[in-house]
Each structure stands twice: as structure tokens, then as C-alpha cells.
Amino acid sequence: MRTGTVKFFNESKGYGFITDDETGKDIFVHATGVKTENLAEGDKVSYDEEEGRKGKVAAQVVAIED
Numbered sequence: 001m002r003t004g005t006v007k008f009f010n011e012s013k014g015y016g017f018i019t020d021d022e023t024g025k026d027i028f029v030h031a032t033g034v035k036t037e038n039l040a041e042g043d044k045v046s047y048d049e050e051e052g053r054k055g056k057v058a059a060q061v062v063a064i065e066d
Helices: none
Strands: 002-010 017-021 026-032 044-052 056-064
Touching: 002 026, 026 044
Parallel strands: 026 056
Antiparallel strands: 002 017, 002 044, 017 026, 044 056
16 A cells, blocks of 8 residues: 545546655546545545556545544
8 A cells, every 4th residue: 555645636526636655746546446435635545556547546545644
């Protein structure tokens, strides 16, 4: 599992981005990959990285405590 911080997440559009703690790069996250009820900017999360149609995507995204 990787960890990161939610950079942006739009509930109505169903997608956003997570900034990876280790690499500093942003990774796309779709609402279908989110396992936490509410995801907001600044939330710390853990996630798996999977290959999507257009590159790497975050999956199994869960909010974690600091």
C-alpha cells in the first residue's frame, strides 16, 4: 500500500488526484476506487496503484489517521 494526500476530489464528477508521499507525483483516482465514505482535499490516504486505461490509477483508497 502506498500513502498520499488528497490534492483534489470532486464528489459530483467522481474523480480527483492524490499526491504520493514518496514520489510527490499526482495519481488519478476515480470514485469507484474509493472505499472511504467521504474524501476531501487534504485527507491522508492509503491506496494501491493499478494500471488504468490511460496510465496509473489509485484503487482501494482509504482515509488514514495522521
